[in-house]
Every structure is written in C-alpha cells, then in structure tokens.
Amino acid sequence: MRRILFPLLRNELTKLFARPRSVMFLVFLAAFAVISGIIAEKTTSVMGAYGLAIRTLDIGRYFVLAFTVVLAAQTIADEFRDGTIKLLLIRPRSRGAIMLSKWGAVVTLLCMSLLLLLLASLAVGVLLLPRGTDGYTLWVVIRVYLYTLPNLLFYVGLSLLVGVLTASVPLSITLVVILNFMGSTFTRLASGYPWSQWLVFRHLDLRGHDPSLLVRGTVDDATVGWLPLTESAAIVVVYLIVCLAVTAYVFGRKEVK
Amino acid sequence: MANRETAVRADKPAIEVIGATKVLNGRKIIDRLSFSVERGEIYGFLGPNGAGKTTTIRMMVGLIRMNEGDIRIQGHSIRTDRKRALAEVGAIVENPELYRYLTGRQNLQQYANLCERPIDRQRIDEVIRLVRLEDAIDRKVRTYSLGMRQRLGIAQAILHRPSLLLLDEPTNGLDPAGIRELRDYLRQLAREENMAIVVSSHLLSEIELLCDRVIIIQKGRFVAERTLKEEATTDVLSFEIELAESDENKDRMAQHLESRGFEKVDDSGRWTIPIRKEHVPALIESLVQDRVPLMQARIRTTALEDLFLRLTEEGIR
Numbered sequence: 001m002r003r004i005l006f007p008l009l010r011n012e013l014t015k016l017f018a019r020p021r022s023v024m025f026l027v028f029l030a031a032f033a034v035i036s037g038i039i040a041e042k043t044t045s046v047m048g049a050y051g052l053a054i055r056t057l058d059i060g061r062y063f064v065l066a067f068t069v070v071l072a073a074q075t076i077a078d079e080f081r082d083g084t085i086k087l088l089l090i091r092p093r094s095r096g097a098i099m100l101s102k103w104g105a106v107v108t109l110l111c112m113s114l115l116l117l118l119l120a121s122l123a124v125g126v127l128l129l130p131r132g133t134d135g136y137t138l139w140v141v142i143r144v145y146l147y148t149l150p151n152l153l154f155y156v157g158l159s160l161l162v163g164v165l166t167a168s169v170p171l172s173i174t175l176v177v178i179l180n181f182m183g184s185t186f187t188r189l190a191s192g193y194p195w196s197q198w199l200v201f202r203h204l205d206l207r208g209h210d211p212s213l214l215v216r217g218t219v220d221d222a223t224v225g226w227l228p229l230t231e232s233a234a235i236v237v238v239y240l241i242v243c244l245a246v247t248a249y250v251f252g253r254k255e256v257k
Numbered sequence: 258m259a260n261r262e263t264a265v266r267a268d269k270p271a272i273e274v275i276g277a278t279k280v281l282n283g284r285k286i287i288d289r290l291s292f293s294v295e296r297g298e299i300y301g302f303l304g305p306n307g308a309g310k311t312t313t314i315r316m317m318v319g320l321i322r323m324n325e326g327d328i329r330i331q332g333h334s335i336r337t338d339r340k341r342a343l344a345e346v347g348a349i350v351e352n353p354e355l356y357r358y359l360t361g362r363q364n365l366q367q368y369a370n371l372c373e374r375p376i377d378r379q380r381i382d383e384v385i386r387l388v389r390l391e392d393a394i395d396r397k398v399r400t401y402s403l404g405m406r407q408r409l410g411i412a413q414a415i416l417h418r419p420s421l422l423l424l425d426e427p428t429n430g431l432d433p434a435g436i437r438e439l440r441d442y443l444r445q446l447a448r449e450e451n452m453a454i455v456v457s458s459h460l461l462s463e464i465e466l467l468c469d470r471v472i473i474i475q476k477g478r479f480v481a482e483r484t485l486k487e488e489a490t491t492d493v494l495s496f497e498i499e500l501a502e503s504d505e506n507k508d509r510m511a512q513h514l515e516s517r518g519f520e521k522v523d524d525s526g527r528w529t530i531p532i533r534k535e536h537v538p539a540l541i542e543s544l545v546q547d548r549v550p551l552m553q554a555r556i557r558t559t560a561l562e563d564l565f566l567r568l569t570e571e572g573i574r
Contacts, residue, residue, distance in 0.1 A: 007370035014367065018358050083354035087413065090318040090350070091371035092343040256320040 004097055005104070012075070012105030022109060025067050029113055030120045032060060037124030048132015049125025053141045054217075056121040057114075061148050064113045065155060065180070066173070072106045072156045073163035073172030080167045086256055096248035099160070103244060106156050114152075118145055140214050144207065147215070150236040151204040155180065157243040164251045200239040203232040269332035271296045271345075271421045271453030276326035277316055279309075279477070287312055287477040289326065294453045294470075296420055299443060301464035301471035301485075302457035305569055309477035310457040311351060314425050317455075318348050331420055344373050347419035349427060353410025361385075361394040361401070361409050368413040376416055387442075388412045403430035407439070415446065422446065422454045428463055440467050465561040473568055480568050485561065494534055494556050495563065500526040501550040510549060526552075 016022050036056045040047050047055070079085040088098060118141070125132070155176050162172040183201035190196040207215055209229040227235070270293040279287040287309045294300040304310050315321040317328050319335045319342070328335045333342040355364050365384070369376040385394050388408040393401065398409065407430065414422055424443075428436045444467070446452050458464050464471060465485060473480040498519070500510060511521070519528040532540060534556075541554055 011367050011370050014359070014363060015356060018356070018363065082357070083352060084356060085354075086320060086350045087354050087368065088371065089320060090343060090346065090348055091368070092340040092373045093371055094340075255322060256315070 004093070005101060008093065008097055008101035009104050009108075012101050013108060016071070016075075016105050016109060022071075025063075026113065026116055029060060029063065029117050032056065032063070033117060033120035033124050036121065037128045040125075041128040045131075046133050047125075048129050048134050048136065049122050050136035050138060050141045051132055051134040052125035052129060053118055053121040054136060054144050056117055057145060057148065060117045061152070064110060064117070065152055065176075067113070068106055068110045068152065068156050069159040069176045070169060070173055071109065072103070072159040073169045075102045075106065076160065076163035077167045077169050089256060095252040099164075099248045099251050100244065103157060103160055103247075106160075107153060110152055110156060114145055114148070136214055140212060143210060143212075143215050144217075147206040147210070150206060150233060154200065154204060154236055154240050154243070157240050157247070161243050161247040161250075164247050164254070197227055198235070200236060203227075203235045206232060269329070270294060271298075271331060272317065272455065273329045274313070274317070274326070275329070277313065277323045277328055278325040279312060279316060279321065280324045285477060287316070287323070290474065290477065290479055291326075292472050292479070292482065294421075294455055296451045296453045297447055298470060299447050299454045299456065299468045301468035302455055302474070303459070303461070303464060303471055303565060304457075304474040304480075306459060308475050310474065311425055312477070313474070314348070314350060314423055314455075314457060317423060318346055318350065319343065320350065340373070344417070345420045346423060347414030347417065347421070348423035349407075349410045349414055349425060350423070351425050352429070353406045353413075355398045355406060355409060355413075357399040358397060360397055361390055364398060364409060365394075365413055365416060368416055372417045374417060380416065384412045384416055387415075404432065404435045407431055407435070411439075411442075415450075415452075418450065420452060422452050424454065424456045426458055427456060428458065428460060436463065443467060461562045461565055471561070473565060475569050481564070483561075483564065494532060494537075495529050496532045496537060496540065496554070496556055497527060497529045498544065498549070498554040499552040500528070501552050513547065513549065 033052075033056050036059075037052055040052055040055065079088060089095065122141075158179070159172040159176055162175055163169070166172070179201075183199075183204070187196060187199060187201045190199065191202075196202060206229060207217060209232060210216055273293040274291055276289045276291055277287055278285060278289055290309075290313060292300075302310055302313070312321060316323050317330075317335065319339055323336075328342075330342040331345045333345070335342045356367065359367070362381070362385070365381050369381060385391055388411055390405065390408055390412065393405060398406065401409065407427065411424075411427075414424075422443075427439060427443075431439060440463075443454055443456070447454050456464065456467060468485055470482065470484050472482045498514075500507075507526075514528050515521075517530070519530045521528055530540075537556070544551060544554070
C-alpha cells in the first residue's frame, strides 16, 4: 500500500507546489494572521494569543475552504485540459489510487494551511497581545482547529467528485458554496425530524459537541445532532468514504477521448 | 531483469488486436479490426482523417473501452489484465502531453513514479542522453520547442523499456531534420531494444521510409496490409515529364511521347507513364538522346501513395 501510494502522492505534491499559487496562498494566510493581530492590538485589550488564533480561524477557515475546494477540482480539470490525463491513465496504476493520491495531496496542503494559520497567529499573538485575559487555553485552541477538519475534508472530497463528473472548477466551487450555506439552513429546518440526524451537514461542525462554552462559541444548538461526538465523526467519515468511492468509480469508468 | 523476462512472453506477438469493435451513438466507428505486430518490427498505421486511427490507439492503451473483441499486449488482455498489459506499453497519444510548469526532469520523474518496476536515476539520465536533452532537461517544459517536447514525450514513453511503443502522429510539428532524427532513432529502438513500434500517420512518405509493414484502415475497417521491403521498389511507379512550353514542334513531340507509351495529363504539357523503378534511368537517357525538351521529369507518386489512394478511394465508392 505504502509503496503504491507514496510515489503517487509525491507526484501530486510536486505538481501542487511547482506552481506559485500554493506558496502564495500560504504567504497570504500568514499575512492575514499578522493583520488580524495588528487589528486586535488596536481594538481590544482582553484578547490574547490563543483568542487571536481562534478569531483568525473563524475567517481563515473560509479562505482555506475556498482555496482547497478550487484546488481539488482544478487538480482534475487541469489534467483533462492539458491532456496529461492520458499519460497518467496509460500507466499500470489503478485509477482509484491516482484519485486517492490527488485527495491526499490537497488534504496535505489543507493541513499545512491550518497549521500555518495556527502557528502564525500564535506567534503574532505572543508578540502583540502579551497581556490577554480572554481565558482561552492552548487545548481549547487545538480542539477548535481539530473540529474544523471534518468540514474541510468532506468538502474537498465533494469537490473532487464534482471535478471528476464535470471537469469544471466553477461548478465545483458553486456547489460547495451553496451546500455550505444551504446545508445549515436546511438542517435547521429539518432538525425536528429524526431522519435529519443522518444528514452529513448536521455533523460537519463538531464544535457543538464540546462541553466547553469557549469551544462551542456561537454554534447554533439546533444544528447540533443528538448523537455523541464519535458517532457524529463516524457519519462524516462514512459520507467521505462514499464520496471518494463514487469518485474513484466514476474516474475508473471514464473514457478519455 | 530476471522477472522481466518471465513477464514478457517471448512467443506472443507484442500486440494482437482481435476483432476490436467500438460502437459510438449506435454507429460502429471501429468494426472488427484485427492485426498483430511482432517485437522488432515497425508497423505503420494508415488511414484518411477520421478513419479511426486515434480511436484504435486509445483502445490499445485502455483509454477507451471496446464493445467487442480484445487487444492483447504480450499476451495480456487490456480488458482483463490491464496492469500487466500497460506495463509493457509506452505511448504518445496525439500530442506529447507534459506538465509545462515542471522541468523536463521533473516530468520524467513523474512518469517514473507511475511505473510498476522501479526506475533509477541512472536510467533517467540514460534516456535523457538518448533523446539529446541534456542541456534543457532542468528547464521548465514551457520553454521547450515543439521538437524538444516531442523528444521528451518519447523519453517518457521508453523510460520503462516497454516491449511496445505506440506513437500517434509522431512527426507532427517536427522539422525535416527532426523527422530524420526520429526515424533513425526509432529504427535503432526496434533493432537494439527489440521493441515493436506502431506509428500512426497520414504522412505516407514518412511511413514508407520508416516502416516494415503497414496496415490501411478506413471507416474503422481493415482495408489492406502490405510489407514494405525490397519488392516494393520493383512496383510500378508513375513517371511524369513536363515539356518546355516554348517548344515549336509540340505535335511532333506529342506523337513521339505517345509512341513510347506516355499519356497526356493536361494541356500544360505534362505527360505520365507507368514504369518500373529500375527502368527510370534508361528512360531518361533515351529522352535526352531524342532531344525531348524536358522541363522536369519526376516520379509522381510513391508506391504506397498509389496504393493508399487506390484502396481508400475504392472504399469511398
């Protein structure tokens, strides 16, 4: 397994970082953390480094979502546009493994983005907001960052699926944006019905499961399922696996003309 | 090396196409096509535009599924044993598709990572030398000329020492020197690496110079297969002469030419005669002795071109 996936993943990462856009995005995230820190330093007196890390994530997660969703769709669309898909598919590698390596590469970049956002805002916070009294701890921050992962992983998988189905980046991003906003509205409307707990949207924001109010923040209680955290997470994983399996199946059957 | 020998079945043809059929929108675009190519052989795949050459090549590498029939590479079916079949193939389908934002070497590394058998640095360097890209290999492919991209395309196709090399229109965009270089190089590969090479093209003169054998297809169907060896040179050619316009004794000349079996083509003073290639020098000598005012004398078409036009036009009728 490692021998098959590792070279493929390395290929995808080479392609991802050979173009300046990925590095530029990481630089942009770091700059965003710095600017957030400067604004916080001017406007509040209670916020500390940990609080800053959570505030930057509140907005930064949408940057990361948008960028990785586009990237996931693009990693497919580009291969079709440039015709390199042919050379990729006439090698003795399973198409499923190629698909998985593409998802893996985008997820690697996603994790790097979150880690950078976390470290940059902590560093800026320590420098600019040394006397924060907002009560956040490092463990709270880490939990909040971890809770955003299922949402991002799922949408990257979904974007890959749309990318394979349509080879269109605009369609992927549109669908993800719509689902992201409509999903929570729909969940709120459907929250009275028992079947709604099987909807993935209900489990994409796991912060609501945390006992600490600092972590829960402004999460709407109505959208939180009554399943425990592990089962909530398991539902996301199942959706994600189905999504990737469908993607791999469609990709495997696709004829390249 | 040892397990490679066991994987390649020496007694099997490099590629066997057996009754391959492709139906698209209820229309058979490839209709029960069959042929086979042995290792060490260069095989020309000919047909007018839209005959189904590219579709067939895509079926050979599993990019398109066939509706009926089978394609076996070194005995491994592309339908049921795709991985082992593809391990034996190197190909350029249509254009040398490369990642333009990567360097030449990064491109080769990509393809090396996609191979089953590990490919070391040494082999990559060897292939780079073979296609003479040493000086440009660490530059981005974006900066390459079409000829260089074509060469890098061939480099990726032969990286894993396949037993079958498929090239779809490989001379596209190459200058005459590049075409010649490619020709010599493909011959060398067929001879030294014992590769079977299938070349599709609509450039007949190119195919005639390069290939040992050709197949002609039209509308997805088999039309003819010919061996292009020495006997081809004894085939009858069309020989054409053109007279100087200023000639005052046109009628006398016309009679003279007709008596030699020439046939008038048009009023501009052009005449053709069917003749065996080895008789051409004697004919020219006698025309000069008879003081025929020649503007030019040439072999109008090659044997293959004649054959191709005759067969594909028959098919159209």
